[in-house]
Amino acid sequence: QSVLTQPPSVSAAPGQKVTISCSGSSSNIGNNYVSWYQQLPGTVPKLLIYDNNKRPSGIPDRFSGSKSGTSATLGITALQTGDEADYYCGTWDSSLSAGVFGGGTKLTVL
Amino acid sequence: EVQLVESGGGSVQPGGSLRLSCAASGFMFSSYEMNWVRQAPGKGLEWVSYVSSSGSTIFYAASVEGRFSISRDNSKNSLYLQMNNLRAEDTAVYYCGRRGDSSGYYVDYWGQGTLVTVSS
Numbered sequence: 001q002s003v004l005t006q007p008p009s010v011s012a013a014p015g016q017k018v019t020i021s022c023s024g025s026s027s028n029i030g031n032n033y034v035s036w037y038q039q040l041p042g043t044v045p046k047l048l049i050y051d052n053n054k055r056p057s058g059i060p061d062r063f064s065g066s067k068s069g070t071s072a073t074l075g076i077t078a079l080q081t082g083d084e085a086d087y088y089c090g091t092w093d094s095s096l097s098a099g100v101f102g103g104g105t106k107l108t109v110l
Numbered sequence: 111e112v113q114l115v116e117s118g119g120g121s122v123q124p125g126g127s128l129r130l131s132c133a134a135s136g137f138m139f140s141s142y143e144m145n146w147v148r149q150a151p152g153k154g155l156e157w158v159s160y161v162s163s164s165g166s167t168i169f170y171a172a173s174v175e176g177r178f179s180i181s182r183d184n185s186k187n188s189l190y191l192q193m194n195n196l197r198a199e200d201t202a203v204y205y206c207g208r209r210g211d212s213s214g215y216y217v218d219y220w221g222q223g224t225l226v227t228v229s230s
Contacts, residue, residue, distance in 0.1 A: 002154065033214025037155070044205065044223060045147075045155060050216040088155050092215035097169050099145065099157030099215060 003028060004089055004102035011108040012079055020074040020105045022089030028100055032092045034072040036065055039086045039104075048087075049074065081109050112136040112219045114206045119224030126196050126228070132189040132206030132221055140184035143209040145217060146191050148202035148226075158204070159191065174200075196228045 005023040012018040022034065036049040047056050049065035052072065064075045072089055089102040118130040130146070146158040159180040160169045168180055179192040189206055203225050207217035 033212075033216070035214060035216035037217075039155075044220045045217075046220075047210070047216060047218050050210055050218070051212050051214045054212070056218065086154075090155070090157075090216065096172075098171055099147075099160060099169075101147075101155040101157060104154040 002103040003093060003096070003100040004091070006087075006089060006102035006105045008103070009106045009108065011110055013110050014079050014081060016079050017075065017077045018079060018107065019076075020087050020089075020107070022072040022074070022102050024070050024072075024091065024100075026070060027095035028070075028091050028093040029067065029072055030070040031094060034065065034067050035090045036063075036072075036074045037088045037090065038083075039088065041085070045088065076107070079109050083107060084109050112208065114208065114219055114221035116204065116206050116221045116224040119204065119226045121227045121229065122196055123230050124197060124228055127192070127194045128196065128226060130191040130193065130204055130206075130224060130226075132191075134187045134189065134206075134208070137208070139182075139187040142211065144182060144189045145207045145209060146180060146189075147205045147207050147217065147220075148200075149205070149223075150199075150202040153202075156202070160209070161189070193226070196226075198228050200226060201228050202226060 033051045037045040039045045052067040053065040093100045113135045115133045203223040206221040208219040210218035
Protein backbone atom coordinates (compact mmCIF):
# COMPACT_ATOMS: atom_id res chain seq x y z
CA GLN A 1 0.00 0.00 0.00
CA SER A 2 1.62 3.25 -1.17
CA VAL A 3 1.59 6.39 0.95
CA LEU A 4 0.50 8.38 -2.10
CA THR A 5 -2.62 7.23 -3.94
CA GLN A 6 -2.89 7.22 -7.73
CA PRO A 7 -5.49 5.64 -10.02
CA PRO A 8 -4.13 2.37 -11.42
CA SER A 9 -4.95 3.33 -14.98
CA VAL A 10 -6.24 6.11 -17.20
CA SER A 11 -6.90 6.21 -20.91
CA ALA A 12 -7.67 8.74 -23.61
CA ALA A 13 -7.54 9.10 -27.37
CA PRO A 14 -4.65 10.63 -29.31
CA GLY A 15 -4.82 14.41 -29.32
CA GLN A 16 -6.93 14.52 -26.18
CA LYS A 17 -6.01 15.62 -22.67
CA VAL A 18 -5.68 13.44 -19.58
CA THR A 19 -5.09 14.14 -15.92
CA ILE A 20 -3.57 11.86 -13.31
CA SER A 21 -4.25 12.49 -9.65
CA CYS A 22 -2.02 11.89 -6.64
CA SER A 23 -3.51 12.04 -3.16
CA GLY A 24 -1.57 12.26 0.07
CA SER A 25 -1.68 13.90 3.46
CA SER A 26 -0.41 16.92 5.35
CA SER A 27 2.87 15.16 6.17
CA ASN A 28 3.78 14.68 2.54
CA ILE A 29 2.01 16.52 -0.31
CA GLY A 30 0.40 19.03 2.02
CA ASN A 31 3.73 20.46 3.14
CA ASN A 32 6.25 19.39 0.52
CA TYR A 33 6.83 19.82 -3.18
CA VAL A 34 5.62 17.14 -5.59
CA SER A 35 7.46 15.58 -8.51
CA TRP A 36 6.27 13.40 -11.39
CA TYR A 37 8.08 10.69 -13.34
CA GLN A 38 7.44 8.90 -16.62
CA GLN A 39 8.57 5.32 -17.11
CA LEU A 40 8.24 4.08 -20.66
CA PRO A 41 8.08 0.28 -21.03
CA GLY A 42 11.43 -1.31 -20.24
CA THR A 43 13.16 1.97 -19.44
CA VAL A 44 14.45 3.95 -16.47
CA PRO A 45 12.15 6.50 -14.79
CA LYS A 46 12.45 10.02 -16.16
CA LEU A 47 11.74 13.25 -14.30
CA LEU A 48 8.80 15.15 -15.83
CA ILE A 49 7.83 17.70 -13.19
CA TYR A 50 9.52 18.96 -10.02
CA ASP A 51 8.61 21.51 -7.36
CA ASN A 52 4.90 20.93 -8.16
CA ASN A 53 4.88 22.55 -11.58
CA LYS A 54 8.38 23.05 -13.01
CA ARG A 55 9.57 21.20 -16.09
CA PRO A 56 13.20 20.13 -16.55
CA SER A 57 14.91 21.20 -19.72
CA GLY A 58 13.70 19.16 -22.66
CA ILE A 59 10.28 18.28 -21.27
CA PRO A 60 7.58 19.64 -23.59
CA ASP A 61 4.95 22.02 -22.25
CA ARG A 62 2.29 19.40 -23.01
CA PHE A 63 3.16 18.15 -19.52
CA SER A 64 2.06 20.23 -16.54
CA GLY A 65 1.76 19.84 -12.80
CA SER A 66 -0.33 21.42 -10.10
CA LYS A 67 -0.96 21.02 -6.40
CA SER A 68 -3.83 21.90 -4.12
CA GLY A 69 -3.86 21.01 -0.46
CA THR A 70 -2.94 17.36 -0.08
CA SER A 71 -3.43 16.43 -3.73
CA ALA A 72 -1.46 16.93 -6.91
CA THR A 73 -2.30 16.50 -10.57
CA LEU A 74 -0.30 15.75 -13.69
CA GLY A 75 -1.82 16.98 -16.92
CA ILE A 76 -0.87 15.82 -20.39
CA THR A 77 -2.33 17.52 -23.45
CA ALA A 78 -2.22 16.60 -27.13
CA LEU A 79 -1.72 12.94 -26.26
CA GLN A 80 0.55 10.87 -28.44
CA THR A 81 0.91 7.09 -28.62
CA GLY A 82 4.47 7.61 -27.40
CA ASP A 83 3.09 8.91 -24.10
CA GLU A 84 1.93 5.40 -23.17
CA ALA A 85 3.83 4.73 -19.97
CA ASP A 86 3.61 4.40 -16.23
CA TYR A 87 3.49 7.69 -14.35
CA TYR A 88 4.52 8.14 -10.71
CA CYS A 89 4.15 11.00 -8.28
CA GLY A 90 6.69 11.47 -5.51
CA THR A 91 7.53 13.69 -2.59
CA TRP A 92 9.10 13.70 0.87
CA ASP A 93 7.14 12.63 3.92
CA SER A 94 8.17 14.73 6.89
CA SER A 95 6.61 12.38 9.47
CA LEU A 96 8.26 9.26 8.05
CA SER A 97 11.50 11.09 7.19
CA ALA A 98 11.36 9.17 3.93
CA GLY A 99 10.83 9.62 0.25
CA VAL A 100 7.47 8.35 -0.94
CA PHE A 101 6.03 7.46 -4.34
CA GLY A 102 2.55 6.80 -5.58
CA GLY A 103 1.68 3.32 -6.78
CA GLY A 104 1.85 4.42 -10.39
CA THR A 105 -0.71 5.04 -13.12
CA LYS A 106 -0.64 3.25 -16.44
CA LEU A 107 -1.60 5.58 -19.28
CA THR A 108 -3.12 4.02 -22.37
CA VAL A 109 -3.51 6.14 -25.47
CA LEU A 110 -6.30 4.42 -27.38
CA GLU B 111 26.80 14.70 -19.12
CA VAL B 112 25.53 13.30 -15.83
CA GLN B 113 26.04 9.55 -15.59
CA LEU B 114 25.20 7.12 -12.82
CA VAL B 115 26.31 3.53 -13.27
CA GLU B 116 25.24 0.87 -10.77
CA SER B 117 26.97 -2.46 -10.26
CA GLY B 118 27.04 -5.30 -7.77
CA GLY B 119 23.65 -6.85 -8.36
CA GLY B 120 23.16 -10.57 -8.72
CA SER B 121 21.53 -13.64 -7.25
CA VAL B 122 21.79 -14.41 -3.56
CA GLN B 123 20.10 -16.78 -1.13
CA PRO B 124 17.79 -15.51 1.60
CA GLY B 125 19.83 -14.27 4.53
CA GLY B 126 22.75 -13.40 2.29
CA SER B 127 24.46 -10.09 1.60
CA LEU B 128 25.29 -7.91 -1.38
CA ARG B 129 26.99 -4.57 -1.82
CA LEU B 130 25.78 -2.29 -4.58
CA SER B 131 27.91 0.49 -6.00
CA CYS B 132 27.03 3.54 -8.05
CA ALA B 133 29.75 5.38 -9.96
CA ALA B 134 28.92 9.01 -10.66
CA SER B 135 30.39 11.29 -13.30
CA GLY B 136 29.60 14.50 -15.14
CA PHE B 137 28.79 16.55 -12.04
CA MET B 138 30.27 17.57 -8.70
CA PHE B 139 29.27 14.46 -6.78
CA SER B 140 30.28 15.85 -3.39
CA SER B 141 27.70 18.64 -3.71
CA TYR B 142 24.67 16.44 -4.27
CA GLU B 143 22.43 14.36 -2.07
CA MET B 144 21.93 10.82 -3.31
CA ASN B 145 19.31 8.09 -3.09
CA TRP B 146 18.58 4.45 -3.74
CA VAL B 147 15.18 3.58 -5.22
CA ARG B 148 14.06 0.05 -6.12
CA GLN B 149 11.43 -1.52 -8.31
CA ALA B 150 10.27 -5.09 -7.83
CA PRO B 151 9.40 -7.00 -11.03
CA GLY B 152 6.15 -5.64 -12.44
CA LYS B 153 5.69 -3.30 -9.48
CA GLY B 154 6.03 0.42 -8.76
CA LEU B 155 8.86 2.54 -7.46
CA GLU B 156 9.88 2.20 -3.81
CA TRP B 157 12.22 4.67 -2.14
CA VAL B 158 14.94 2.86 -0.18
CA SER B 159 17.46 5.29 1.28
CA TYR B 160 18.91 8.80 1.23
CA VAL B 161 22.30 10.26 2.09
CA SER B 162 23.23 13.91 2.34
CA SER B 163 26.10 15.38 0.34
CA SER B 164 28.54 15.04 3.24
CA GLY B 165 27.22 11.66 4.35
CA SER B 166 26.25 13.00 7.76
CA THR B 167 22.49 12.61 7.33
CA ILE B 168 20.97 9.28 6.36
CA PHE B 169 17.41 7.98 6.13
CA TYR B 170 15.99 4.52 5.37
CA ALA B 171 12.65 3.08 4.43
CA ALA B 172 11.10 1.10 7.26
CA SER B 173 11.24 -2.05 5.12
CA VAL B 174 15.06 -2.00 5.05
CA GLU B 175 15.97 -0.22 8.30
CA GLY B 176 18.51 -2.25 10.28
CA ARG B 177 19.42 -4.45 7.30
CA PHE B 178 20.67 -1.99 4.68
CA SER B 179 23.37 0.65 5.02
CA ILE B 180 23.97 3.54 2.64
CA SER B 181 27.32 5.26 2.35
CA ARG B 182 29.32 7.38 -0.04
CA ASP B 183 32.94 8.13 -0.84
CA ASN B 184 33.18 11.61 -2.29
CA SER B 185 36.85 11.11 -3.12
CA LYS B 186 35.81 8.27 -5.43
CA ASN B 187 32.54 9.81 -6.70
CA SER B 188 30.78 6.69 -5.51
CA LEU B 189 27.61 5.71 -3.66
CA TYR B 190 27.10 2.36 -1.97
CA LEU B 191 24.32 0.23 -0.53
CA GLN B 192 25.30 -2.62 1.76
CA MET B 193 22.41 -5.08 1.93
CA ASN B 194 22.41 -7.72 4.67
CA ASN B 195 19.94 -10.39 5.73
CA LEU B 196 18.29 -10.25 2.32
CA ARG B 197 14.74 -11.46 1.89
CA ALA B 198 12.75 -12.62 -1.13
CA GLU B 199 10.82 -9.34 -1.04
CA ASP B 200 14.06 -7.42 -1.61
CA THR B 201 14.15 -8.79 -5.17
CA ALA B 202 14.11 -5.73 -7.41
CA VAL B 203 16.00 -3.50 -9.77
CA TYR B 204 17.93 -1.02 -7.64
CA TYR B 205 18.42 2.47 -9.02
CA CYS B 206 20.91 5.04 -7.86
CA GLY B 207 19.44 8.54 -8.14
CA ARG B 208 20.67 12.09 -7.68
CA ARG B 209 18.48 14.49 -5.74
CA GLY B 210 17.83 17.64 -7.72
CA ASP B 211 19.12 20.91 -6.36
CA SER B 212 15.87 22.87 -6.31
CA SER B 213 13.58 23.31 -3.32
CA GLY B 214 11.68 20.04 -3.34
CA TYR B 215 12.70 16.42 -2.95
CA TYR B 216 13.01 14.73 -6.33
CA VAL B 217 15.36 12.54 -8.35
CA ASP B 218 16.58 14.31 -11.45
CA TYR B 219 18.98 11.68 -12.75
CA TRP B 220 18.67 7.90 -12.54
CA GLY B 221 21.15 5.13 -13.21
CA GLN B 222 20.25 2.23 -15.48
CA GLY B 223 19.67 -0.02 -12.45
CA THR B 224 21.11 -3.28 -11.20
CA LEU B 225 18.99 -6.39 -10.59
CA VAL B 226 19.06 -8.11 -7.22
CA THR B 227 17.41 -11.52 -7.01
CA VAL B 228 16.93 -13.18 -3.63
CA SER B 229 15.94 -16.80 -3.99
CA SER B 230 16.80 -20.20 -2.66
